[in-house]
Amino acid sequence: MRKLGTRHENLDFKVYRELKSMIVDRKLKPGDKILQEKIAREFGVSRTPLMCALKKLEQEKLVQAVPRRGFYVRRFTREEVLQAFELREILEGLAARRAAQIISPAQAERLRGFFRDADLSDSAQGIKRYAEEDRRFHQYLIELGGFDLLNDILENYNIITVSYRIDVMEGLVRHPRETMPEHEALIEAIASGRPEQAEKLARQHFHRSRQQLLREMRQEKAEGPRRRPD
Amino acid sequence: MRKLGTRHENLDFKVYRELKSMIVDRKLKPGDKILQEKIAREFGVSRTPLMCALKKLEQEKLVQAVPRRGFYVRRFTREEVLQAFELREILEGLAARRAAQIISPAQAERLRGFFRDADLSDSAQGIKRYAEEDRRFHQYLIELGGFDLLNDILENYNIITVSYRIDVMEGLVRHPRETMPEHEALIEAIASGRPEQAEKLARQHFHRSRQQLLREMRQEKAEGPRRRPD
DNA sequence: AAATTGAATATTGTATTCAAACATCACTAA
DNA sequence: TTAGTGATGTTTGAATACAATATTCAATTT
Numbered sequence: 001m002r003k004l005g006t007r008h009e010n011l012d013f014k015v016y017r018e019l020k021s022m023i024v025d026r027k028l029k030p031g032d033k034i035l036q037e038k039i040a041r042e043f044g045v046s047r048t049p050l051m052c053a054l055k056k057l058e059q060e061k062l063v064q065a066v067p068r069r070g071f072y073v074r075r076f077t078r079e080e081v082l083q084a085f086e087l088r089e090i091l092e093g094l095a096a097r098r099a100a101q102i103i104s105p106a107q108a109e110r111l112r113g114f115f116r117d118a119d120l121s122d123s124a125q126g127i128k129r130y131a132e133e134d135r136r137f138h139q140y141l142i143e144l145g146g147f148d149l150l151n152d153i154l155e156n157y158n159i160i161t162v163s164y165r166i167d168v169m170e171g172l173v174r175h176p177r178e179t180m181p182e183h184e185a186l187i188e189a190i191a192s193g194r195p196e197q198a199e200k201l202a203r204q205h206f207h208r209s210r211q212q213l214l215r216e217m218r219q220e221k222a223e224g225p226r227r228r229p230d
Numbered sequence: 231m232r233k234l235g236t237r238h239e240n241l242d243f244k245v246y247r248e249l250k251s252m253i254v255d256r257k258l259k260p261g262d263k264i265l266q267e268k269i270a271r272e273f274g275v276s277r278t279p280l281m282c283a284l285k286k287l288e289q290e291k292l293v294q295a296v297p298r299r300g301f302y303v304r305r306f307t308r309e310e311v312l313q314a315f316e317l318r319e320i321l322e323g324l325a326a327r328r329a330a331q332i333i334s335p336a337q338a339e340r341l342r343g344f345f346r347d348a349d350l351s352d353s354a355q356g357i358k359r360y361a362e363e364d365r366r367f368h369q370y371l372i373e374l375g376g377f378d379l380l381n382d383i384l385e386n387y388n389i390i391t392v393s394y395r396i397d398v399m400e401g402l403v404r405h406p407r408e409t410m411p412e413h414e415a416l417i418e419a420i421a422s423g424r425p426e427q428a429e430k431l432a433r434q435h436f437h438r439s440r441q442q443l444l445r446e447m448r449q450e451k452a453e454g455p456r457r458r459p460d
Numbered sequence: 461a462a463a464t465t466g467a468a469t470a471t472t473g474t475a476t477t478c479a480a481a482c483a484t485c486a487c488t489a490a
Numbered sequence: 491t492t493a494g495t496g497a498t499g500t501t502t503g504a505a506t507a508c509a510a511t512a513t514t515c516a517a518t519t520t
Binding site for chain 2: 008009011048051052055056059061067068079080083084085086087091092094104147149150152153156157
């Protein structure tokens with residue numbers, strides 16, 4: 001006695017998902033103006049649900065609304081990317097700790113399966129696969145934490161997506177050969193139920209990536225900051 | 231050459247703010263159905279901007295949307311309140327650390343002004359004032375951290391609002407006489423620029439509140455869980 | 461009486477419409 | 491040439507309109 005309208009999915013949500021993936025997949029590029037009429041026609045909906053979807057994306061900071069002028073795909077600043085990493089350091093640290101506390105044997109087995117046959121060469125293919133596995137791994141880790149609010153936050157603020165917005169190595173900040181041992185140690189700490197160790201390792205993992213990112217940014221800045229087209 | 235439409239504030243945002251404060255102030259109570267026609271008439275707007283505002287509030291989890299049935303004011307579960315505290319423990323810990331790193335003399339002075347002439351008696355008036363000061367203090371602390379993303383998250387997820395949703399002592403989990411010394415120590419650690427100490431104290435502060443909350447919840451459950459009118 | 465049906469009514473989700481704000485561009489004046 | 495001005499066309503923000511779905515409640519059946 002409660003599965004009435006449930007199943008039904010409103011148009012605006014579909015539009016929201018579609019648009020979001022277009023932005024994440026770079027089909028819409030930072031700075032692009034969102035032509036409502038055009039997108040609405042493409043999606044075969046009116047501007048009403050599109051507008052709603054855009055407002056949602058605005059809240060997530062994927063698009064920027066300028067009143068009376070329209071919506072633009074947002075560009076993340078260096079500062080924001082850094083902040084995303086800083087947040088992940090503590091939030092995924094927390095998730096790792098909780099995961100280690102409540103993990104089931106079946107989950108531990110699945111967790112240990114990650115990166116099992118990773119290709120650590122420098123091939124483009126290998127890097128790409130590793131980057132994908134990296135995302136899946138972190139996603140699963142957060143899931144394991146069972147912290148709904150945390151989950152929502154990371155999801156809605158695209159914290160993770162932002163983290164892969166570096167322009168080299170498929171968004172990876174460090175080379176697989178460097179992060180692989182860290183992943184293995186973290187997996188083992190969680191799978192074997194050692195919360196303190198898991199949290200420490202997760203934080204270390206992000207901390208190192210953040211330091212690396214900082215170094216790169218400083219270097220980039222020193223080399224002469226390219227003008228971004230406003 | 232960029233302050234064109236800026237200044238203008240769309241209707242849906244005004245409606246959003248108005249509705250949000252109605253919910254936070256309990257003019258709309260958990261479980262209440264939101265009658266769009268009625269609210270729109272009251273606010274003197276059409277349903278279009280109201281709908282948009284409701285979608286925003288849905289994303290923040292202040293209201294729940296049931297497709298084809300409407301929007302309802304959400305009730306926060308005990309679990310959610312606990313999770314809010316758990317998050318604040320680490321997020322405000324981080325904010326405190328950063329605040330201590332970058333605080334200016336003027337800010338330090340303002341910070342030291344908090345709770346200066348707090349009324350620590352048991353009078354309803356005193357408790358209320360203290361609760362208000364508590365909110366302002368934590369708000370300022372987060373501001374001082376200068377962590378925009380963190381700010382947004384705490385704001386948008388109503389993490390702080392949820393924390394004051396306890397039904398006793400104006401939402402305070404512990405008595406002012408107990409928290410006052412903790413506040414003082416934390417203020418001093420930040421104002422005098424001791425990041426590690428500040429983070430430790432902030433986390434301790436929340437940890438204790440969370441433990442207290444847990445105790446109360448267990449007790450309440452043991453005494454017999456009251457049916458909530460569903 | 462309790463359950464079921466189904467028309468009447470209300471509400472929702474979306475499309476359409478419209479006025480006001482903004483962009484564009486040709487034209488004028490310095 | 492360049493800055494300013496106004497005519498013209500777009501785009502936005504919001505109201506209204508409307509079809510689909512949900513709710514209500516009286517009438518009917520069991």
